[in-house]
Amino acid sequence: MKKISLCWLAVAFLLVPGLAIGAADFPKGPITYIIPFNPGGQSDVEARLQQPSLEKNLGTKIIVEYKPGAGGALAWTQFSKAKPDGYTVCGINIPHIILQPLSQKDAAFKTVDLKPLCIFESTPIGLAVKKGSKINTLKEFIDFAKANPGKITVGISGKLSGHHMASLQFEKKTGTKLTLVTFTGAAPQATALLGGHIEAIWGNSSDLVSYQNDMKVLAIGTEKRMDTLPDVPTFQELGMKFYPRIDRGVAVPKDTPADIAAKLEKAFLDTVNEKEYLAKITKAGFVAMGLNSREAMKYIAEETEEYTKLLVEHDLLLKK
């Protein structure tokens, strides 16, 4: 059965380039939705939730394909050079697509090579300590960090990631110094915190919702409190203009014809605004975004400027 589906995939690959480009009869064949991460990750879950409704809206099969590697850079580098015919779309993550070209030599794509169709979801990042920790509030955390520079060990998932940037911004805003412990993913990071091996973590809202019985979330990077974490204050409430988060969307290569991109944009926006979809992702601990292509482009441009400044300050910008 596995072999058969692989054959079909191969057939699909052969057929796709042969299809005529034109919006009127687009799409004429299956559309490949590339996930730059491992199966089972959040990007995959989102794509799987969108899949049935996307297939209905576009009237064609959606093939979800995984291309994990280099924190997404592998997929985005290849995708930026893909045929811009609308038959391949790719999940994008912010800040990943901004940070990688700015800081990694091998990430051979530019942020503007990926034209966003929409940004559908935002994952706020929060700061959490283990239940039973002597730190109870954000203020206590900051005070302790100030009194003991470098003493607090904070787990992040991945270097030059959303967590890493959040931590740098936090240190700058509060004048503290933390010791960063870089894990390869959210699971080992949470395990280390629950086992008492590190003091605190920067965590994605979804993970914090899962572990809320075992952790104390000190603050979260949303503007309003989250329904799924009603007792957790926002950084804003506590007097910090600080909104750390990871955003997810979907993109096509930048030279995709405008009418085809518009058709895909509409299909995606219709899908991610459906009640059932919104209910599911809200329950899992995410915040729905629903930015359209134009808004998403503007948003990415603003964020690029912000992150460039931050990287320059920490001497992390790639030297050409």
Place this chain on the structure above:
Amino acid sequence: MDLLNHLVLGSQVLFTPINIFFCFIGVLMGTLVGVLPGLGPTAAIALLLPSTFHMTPVTAIIMLAGIYYGAMYGGSTTSILVNIPGEAASVITCLDGYQMALKGRAGPALGIAAFGSFIAGTLSIIGLMLVAPPLAKFALAFGPPEYFALMLLGMVVLIYLAAGSMLKALMIGVFGLLLSTIGMDSISGTQRLTFGILEFSDGVGLIPAIMGLFGVAEVIVNLEEGITRSVVTTRVRDLMPNLQDWKDSIWPILRGSVLGFFIGILPGPAPVISAFTSYAVEKKLSKYPERFGTGVIEGVAGPESANNSATGGAFIPLFTLGIPCNSVIAVLLGAFMIYGIQPGPMMIDKYPDLFWGTVMSMYLGNVMLLVLNLPLIGIWVQVLKVPYPILFPIILLFCLIGVFSLNYSSVEVALMIGFGIFGYLARKFQYEMAPLVLALVLGPMMESNVRLSLVISQGDPMIFVTHPISAGLMAVTFVLLVSPFIPWIGKRRKKLQEKVGGEEV
């Protein structure tokens, strides 16, 4: 009494036609992807995920879990028959399994792998049922220093794996460690030794390495010399393990089950590590360690039980903490979210039907696998009758398709061929490949954990001895390393060897 109620609940969930049917589909698919080299349970589950959307979550999880433990049954088949591991966890089975097949004992090897898997699978489900919650805490006790100590012990195991020259085993192991430094440095984010090839930034792929070192290299070696294989027996009686086989295997099976279960709870590629560890333990405990690698049945029974038992252990952190400890479980966790189930510490209480239904399905699945696999042995043995000019091109084809299907990456295909040539040359000089594979598995974890430990302790190496678990593991490692130098242990060992030798003559 509570447990009894739960079992009744689980059975009620399980014994509906639809759930039994999908349990069967799951274990069947699992056996298939296990047999086919390169195609692993992670890919299979991801591929089949969309087809489960219209099912209830329980049915879906029953089927997906079936693929996972079913794959561990199938993985040994190609290891034994053609020296190509179907799964990374079955690498070690090649050592003695293939030798058994060369001696015309493929049947008993396959048989003991199936029975061992069944016993271990069943024991690990009992473990999962009885001790899941307290054991979850055990997993949490493992932080970076504890992992480093465990990995270090794993590296010492390398030495015991050597059938031939210990020096050569060490050399190839260290070479594996060097290879494992390729890729993005997980602490600083710097690319190392990637030569601008993005595919290498996550390190050398384990699957291309295994398929190259075993599959491709095996084909090249056979092209050159051609194997002499004992005539395959077709008498059914000889297809099954005999009484002596059972006597030799029962303890390795039980030890492998316990070992695999505990290692399974820990994050990481548990089935692989548990299989290697079990092999090393059996060799260490054996009265005739020198015969390991020449086709002793313990070398198949122990590891194959351990990798199966590890799958049961791996479910514990998932159900009790919501933490996925390997890639297959991560896909399952993703599936929970799609079905709208919030994973986490409360899952067993909130969704008792899901947990107990899945546990009960694993009993049934294991029985199905045994019933499915025993008759297959007769068929698999027939594979050995296929003439080499036909068999080898097919093997090569499966290797190529298998590796390409992982990430659709031609770089990985090239990597596999490179490893194949290396494996062929290494074999000519009598180097073993198992230490290289183990080093590739352990290397990255060992490096990142030693560095994380030192970050946590602010550079103080005492962290490895002040943490009790890590100190204990370090002590075991130390004793293993110095034991050959302590005269009285050495003498006793020699005496023992002489005694055993004397009995045999």
